[in-house]
Amino acid sequence: MRDMYQDNTLRFDRELCTDCGMCVEVCPHEVFVQNHGEVRPANPSACMECGACRTNCAFGALTVESGVGCAAALIYQAVTKKKQPTCGC
Amino acid sequence: MNGTAGIKQATGHVSFRDRWINVAAHFGINRQKYIVDPGLYALGSPDQDSPVFVTANYSPSFRALRTALQGIDGYILVLDTKGINVWCAAGKGTFGTDELVLRIEQANLGEVVRHRRLILPQLGAPGVAAHEVEERTGFGVAYGPVRAADLRQYLATGKATAEMRRVEFPLKQRLKIVPAELINTVIFTIVLGLPLYFGGGLLAALAALAAVFAGNVLFPPLLPWLPTRNFSTKGFFLGSLIALPFVIMAGLGFHGEATWQRVGWALAYLLFMPPVTAFLSLNYTGGTTFTSWSGVKREIFAYVPVMAWMFAPGLLLMVALSVAHAVGA
Numbered sequence: 001m002r003d004m005y006q007d008n009t010l011r012f013d014r015e016l017c018t019d020c021g022m023c024v025e026v027c028p029h030e031v032f033v034q035n036h037g038e039v040r041p042a043n044p045s046a047c048m049e050c051g052a053c054r055t056n057c058a059f060g061a062l063t064v065e066s067g068v069g070c071a072a073a074l075i076y077q078a079v080t081k082k083k084q085p086t087c088g089c
Numbered sequence: 090m091n092g093t094a095g096i097k098q099a100t101g102h103v104s105f106r107d108r109w110i111n112v113a114a115h116f117g118i119n120r121q122k123y124i125v126d127p128g129l130y131a132l133g134s135p136d137q138d139s140p141v142f143v144t145a146n147y148s149p150s151f152r153a154l155r156t157a158l159q160g161i162d163g164y165i166l167v168l169d170t171k172g173i174n175v176w177c178a179a180g181k182g183t184f185g186t187d188e189l190v191l192r193i194e195q196a197n198l199g200e201v202v203r204h205r206r207l208i209l210p211q212l213g214a215p216g217v218a219a220h221e222v223e224e225r226t227g228f229g230v231a232y233g234p235v236r237a238a239d240l241r242q243y244l245a246t247g248k249a250t251a252e253m254r255r256v257e258f259p260l261k262q263r264l265k266i267v268p269a270e271l272i273n274t275v276i277f278t279i280v281l282g283l284p285l286y287f288g289g290g291l292l293a294a295l296a297a298l299a300a301v302f303a304g305n306v307l308f309p310p311l312l313p314w315l316p317t318r319n320f321s322t323k324g325f326f327l328g329s330l331i332a333l334p335f336v337i338m339a340g341l342g343f344h345g346e347a348t349w350q351r352v353g354w355a356l357a358y359l360l361f362m363p364p365v366t367a368f369l370s371l372n373y374t375g376g377t378t379f380t381s382w383s384g385v386k387r388e389i390f391a392y393v394p395v396m397a398w399m400f401a402p403g404l405l406l407m408v409a410l411s412v413a414h415a416v417g418a
Contacts, residue, residue: 002391056218073375
């Protein structure tokens with residue numbers, strides 16, 4: 001039984017990172033750690049793709065596809081062919 | 090109290106109506122009423138050096154903030170998130186950079202306070218680019234704790250602990266998402282249960298109720314203990330457990346002593362119940378705090394077809410068995 005949440009779309013570019021630590025601050029699931037000043041995504045499979053890190057990285061070191069993680073919204077979108085997934089929430 | 094026109098007064102007091110709103114909001118009753126006017130509010134008697142907090146115009150969000158800050162003099166800047174809570178609104182972009190910049194400008198915040206610091210809830214971060222807000226308004230954004238209740242400690246120590254920044258999903262939180270699905274529970278139960286009652290009697294109707302109940306009510310509290318990480322497979326597991334007593338009852342001859350009736354109904358329950366529970370469980374991905382969009386997509390592609398391929402034959406089998414019984418087979 002494959003764990004569907006093992007992989008995700010979070011990508012970290014070490015070259016662009018300045019170790020400012022914003023991602024560490026805003027991540028709700030402790031994906032990032034800062035050791036001896038250096039930041040890295042130590043726990044990437046915990047990422048829920050909320051986009052907080054990407055939005056707050058001023059240096060473009062993080063990309064992630066943050067969409068609505070709701071099955072009802074995604075199914076509704078597929079069925080009704082709307083542009084954005086929504087469930088009315 | 091600041092005499093600047095346009096600043097509304099907030100209070101740390103919680104009225105009975107506030108409590109009712111908090112409860113009703115979780116049931117999804119009349120959600121349009123849980124909107125607070127956006128704009129700048131004064132809490133207590135703030136002055137030019139008082140802190141500025143930011144929140145969404147969803148009543149329970151506003152309430153959580155002002156009660157956590159009771160006794161503190163400060164400002165609360167309420168953004169227009171269309172009555173949606175902070176985290177959802179941040180994901181949608183309504184608790185966002187542009188809206189925050191707009192409200193800062195509209196409130197003339199630079200004239201109201203001397204400092205240039207805003208305290209935002211951490212879960213606003215998906216929608217707010219702190220560096221951009223600072224560039225455009227001169228106000229720096231500090232992300233406070235996830236939970237308003239931790240604000241006092243955050244203000245006292247000047248920083249948030251790792252625990253304050255982590256979103257957990259404890260039992261109390263998991264139980265809170267159950268009422269919102271209640272309307273689905275009722276609809277599904279009636280739509281499935283009624284025909285099944287006429288076709289297969291009380292046991293079949295109860296089976297429908299049990300499968301729906303397992304998916305809508307039992308799944309959230311049991312979530313961490315159900316095996317596998319996918320909601321669909323957790324739901325299949327739970328649904329199979331719930332189906333067992335019905336399978337056994339059918340096997341014991343509840344629907345009839347003939348072999349075709351024992352085997353037929355047992356198989357029908359096994360086919361029809363788990364996918365119902367699994368589908369309702371999968372739907373909880375939108376209400377939990379840790380499922381990713383790409384993971385949910387993979388779940389849908391992998392398991393919704395399985396659900397359909399079990400449910401449809403199961404339902405058809407039940408119809409066939411009911412018809413056969415009705416014509417006196």
